[in-house]
Amino acid sequence: MADKDISVKRNMHNHDALLLKIRTELPQDETLFNLADLFKVFGDTTRIKILYALFESELCVCAISELLGMTQSAISHQLRVLKDSKLVSSRREGKTIYYFLADDHVRSIIDQGYEHITEGSDK
Amino acid sequence: MADKDISVKRNMHNHDALLLKIRTELPQDETLFNLADLFKVFGDTTRIKILYALFESELCVCAISELLGMTQSAISHQLRVLKDSKLVSSRREGKTIYYFLADDHVRSIIDQGYEHITEGSDK
DNA sequence: CTATCATATGAGCATACATTCATATGAAAG
DNA sequence: CTTTCATATGAATGTATGCTCATATGATAG
Numbered sequence: 100m101a102d103k104d105i106s107v108k109r110n111m112h113n114h115d116a117l118l119l120k121i122r123t124e125l126p127q128d129e130t131l132f133n134l135a136d137l138f139k140v141f142g143d144t145t146r147i148k149i150l151y152a153l154f155e156s157e158l159c160v161c162a163i164s165e166l167l168g169m170t171q172s173a174i175s176h177q178l179r180v181l182k183d184s185k186l187v188s189s190r191r192e193g194k195t196i197y198y199f200l201a202d203d204h205v206r207s208i209i210d211q212g213y214e215h216i217t218e219g220s221d222k
Numbered sequence: 223m224a225d226k227d228i229s230v231k232r233n234m235h236n237h238d239a240l241l242l243k244i245r246t247e248l249p250q251d252e253t254l255f256n257l258a259d260l261f262k263v264f265g266d267t268t269r270i271k272i273l274y275a276l277f278e279s280e281l282c283v284c285a286i287s288e289l290l291g292m293t294q295s296a297i298s299h300q301l302r303v304l305k306d307s308k309l310v311s312s313r314r315e316g317k318t319i320y321y322f323l324a325d326d327h328v329r330s331i332i333d334q335g336y337e338h339i340t341e342g343s344d345k
Numbered sequence: 346c347t348a349t350c351a352t353a354t355g356a357g358c359a360t361a362c363a364t365t366c367a368t369a370t371g372a373a374a375g
Numbered sequence: 376c377t378t379t380c381a382t383a384t385g386a387a388t389g390t391a392t393g394c395t396c397a398t399a400t401g402a403t404a405g
Contacts (some may be wrong), residue, residue, distance in 0.1 A: 112318070112351090114285040121278045121289060126336075131270050133339045134332065139265035143363075144258040151254065155244045160382060162237040166244060173364055175383055180363095185338070194372050194381045195235070204338040208331060209257065213249075215308070215327040216256045235381090266393075283352060296394055298353055303393095317351045317402050 140184045141208065145169065146177050149198075150205055153187060157199035263307045264331065268292065269300050272321075273328055276310060280322035 125131070140146060148167055152158060158166075164174040178198055181187040188201045200206070248254070263269060271290055275281060281289075287297040301321055304310040311324045323329070 112282060112284055114282070114288065117279060117281075118285060118289050121275050124278050125271070125274055130336075130339070131274065132267050134335050135265055135267040135270045137335050137339055138261050138270075139362095142258055142262035142265040144255050145363080147254050147258045147261075148248070151248055152244050155247050156240060158237070158240075159235060161235055161380095162241060165237065166241050170365070171382070172366080172384085176363075179383080191372090194379095196382065202338070204334050208334045208338070211327050211331045211334060212257050212260050213253075215325070215331070216253070216260055262392095268393080284350095293395070294352070295354085295396080298351095299393075302353080314402090317349095319352065 137184055140180060140186060141212070143177070145173070146181060147209070149174070149177060149181065150186065150200070150209060153198065153200045154206065157190075157197045159195045159197050163198070260307055263303055263309060264335070266300075268296070269304060270332070272297070272300060272304065273309065273323070273332060276321065276323045277329065280313075280320045282318045282320050286321070 126134075141150075145167065149163055152163060152166055160171060160174055160178065163178075164171045167174065178187065178189075181198075182189065185201050186205050187198050189196050189198045191197075249257075264273075268290065272286055275286060275289055283294060283297055283301065286301075287294045290297065301310065301312075304321075305312065308324050309328050310321050312319050312321045314320075
């Protein structure tokens with residue numbers, strides 16, 4: 100009960116030293132927030148399907164909605180989300196708008212995720 | 223206007239051939255669902271913070287809640303989500319339970335995401 | 346045994362979000 | 376100009392989910 104040290108309070112684990120180090124290593128709060136926001140985009144089956152489809156070829160909106168058997172509106176909303184996250188870009192050709200993958204991170208992120216869920220439990 | 227071919231119906235784009243090919247390339251629906259579920263786990267700031275903290279060291283629950291300034295209950299709930307997705311594991315040491323990263327995919331997935339949000343728009 | 350510490354869990358609530366429906370925009374054809 | 380095709384968007388709704396609060400479990404100390 101009697102602590103000779105003035106400032107030492109130890110009613111729970113003392114991880115102050117460890118936490119201090121970790122705090123210096125953590126990215127900025129904004130970065131962590133943006134990261135979570137990015138992964139949220141991958142966290143929906145419809146969007147994952149769209150991205151996988153775009154692995155094969157650029158596609159117009161109606162092709163995607165036909166492929167997934169979903170409303171044009173639903174697809175359009177999701178494409179907007181993907182575009183806002185810079186995961187896809189689009190180009191216009193007459194009335195048609197073609198969507199395509201914006202960069203290679205999409206592939207590597209999904210590939211890593213795929214490995215995680217397919218590998219049973221090795222490593 | 224006059225289509226001599228019997229079966230050609232072209233009231234919208236004809237992407238039947240393209241879609242047929244893409245359909246064969248798409249992973250199973252269950253796989254796509256599991257993938258989205260996995261990324262959902264990364265799609266939350268609290269869980270991202272926890273994972274980043276575990277990059278540095280294994281940690282007990284109360285250390286994490288102290289680090290993030292959040293309730294023990296909230297952290298415990300999130301650790302369960304992370305554990306269910308096999309992203310973290312735990313070991314017991316007396317009353318304390320230490321959590322640690324389950325495999326390296328966590329690092330590579332987060333690293334790829336980090337690259338995406340930090341690179342402005344090169345490549 | 347009881348008390349305490351560390352963690353887990355179930356219910357409830359409040360917010361976030363994916364789809365639908367109706368409508369708007371924008372380009373090309375007549 | 377008007378019509379049609381391709382896509383976009385706003386509002387509404389139902390569902391999913393993160394946190395809180397209270398309580399339960401599980402291990403150690405006394």
